[in-house]
Amino acid sequence: MRDTLLAPLICATLAATLLAMFIMKVVSSYRRSFIAEIGTSLKQNFLLTNPRSLFLMSSALTVIAGSLALALAGPVAFVTATIASLAGPWLLAKRLAARRRMQFVYQLPDALLALASALRAGCNLMRGLELMASRQPAPLSQEFSIVLAEQRVGRPLAESLDDLRRRVGAPELDLMNTAMNVSRRVGGNLADTLESLARTLQEKAHVEGKIDALTSMGRAQGWVVGLLPIFIGLVLYAQQPERMSLLFTQWYGWVVLTIVAAMMAVAAWMIRKIIHIDV
Structure with a gap:
């Protein structure tokens, strides 16, 4: 035994x-x-x-x-x-x-225009970057301060700019890095290049702002579609708690909740795909 x-x-x-x-x-x-x-x-x-x-x-x-x-x-x-x-x-x-990446991208055109003005005034590239890091708001000033700190300890500027691109994750930095690297290697009018790039980024930001305004209704509809079933469920639970509790205590109620959650997730994904427009 x-x-x-x-x-x-x-x-x-x-x-x-x-x-x-x-x-x-x-x-x-x-x-x-x-x-x-x-x-x-x-x-x-x-x-x-x-x-x-x-x-x-x-x-x-x-x-x-x-x-x-x-x-x-x-x-x-x-x-x-x-x-x-x-x-x-x-x-x-x-x-x-x-959010930080979006702020950086919106600050970048003004910073490039300021850098182009500094280059036309006779500053070299490093001095222009120092002015950018000291006078521009965060997060742009913080990121370029890291680039300058790495430059002071002897790291090549190209590598620091590549790390900046990886940290921020903004594709707009690819054009800026290319323009600076080409100018340092083969020469050219970097001020005009940066100014043209800044104007292009400003137009891109303007178009993205219009798209956000036009798709705001779709985003609001997505929130309504996602929150309405939850609100209705809470109302029904307050009115008939015994019947609604079956959704959480019986196996068939769990199946229903799983199906509803999967359908809501697919609907949210489809709405996101519709309103997300890449410029």
């Missing part, structure tokens, strides 16, 4: 130990990836925040959100809340990087 009870107990203990080791390994891998990638993103955005503290806050938020969702709405809500909490920091970092 003892042997028959001891064998399942040993198997259960071994399975629990293996599961705990697997969970610890996954958490450790996620922690390393979080600290490395989120920390790099914070540094590139000049945000002086400790990524380890953010990891602890994100972990606590995930546990709290998952526990509340499990207690109030069931396993499906638990999985949804956990995934949303885990993906939140990555989406926020991506959003901050995209």
Whole structure:
């Protein structure tokens, strides 16, 4: 009798130990990836925040959100809340990087015009970049300050500009880097080239602004389409909680929620493809 009870107990203990080791390994891998990638993103955005503290806050938020969702709405809500909490920091970092890149691109034409004016006034390229870094607003001044700091320690300008392109991720910098590299190697009127490039970028920004204005209605419709089912679900849950709770407690309710979520995701993707126009 003892042997028959001891064998399942040993198997259960071994399975629990293996599961705990697997969970610890996954958490450790996620922690390393979080600290490395989120920390790099914070540094590139000049945000002086400790990524380890953010990891602890994100972990606590995930546990709290998952526990509340499990207690109030069931396993499906638990999985949804956990995934949303885990993906939140990555989406926020991506959003901050995209916002910073947009600000940089909008500041670049004025900075190039100022650099062209400095070159016509008799300054060399490095002096013009110093004036750009000191007089232009952030984030452009911050990025070019890094380029100048690398130049002072002996790094070639071409390599610093290539790193600038990779950090910011703006394709507009390819034209500027090409113009500067060609001018340094074969000569030419760099001031006129930069001025023409600045005018082109201004026209591009103007066209993109028109496109954003024309597609704003489509974006608003996308938000309405995405939030309306959630709003209707909350209203129905407030009116008939017993029937609506079946969506979170029965297997067929989970299937319905999965199908609805998949259809909403496809609709959001299609709307995004329609309103996203590359200039």
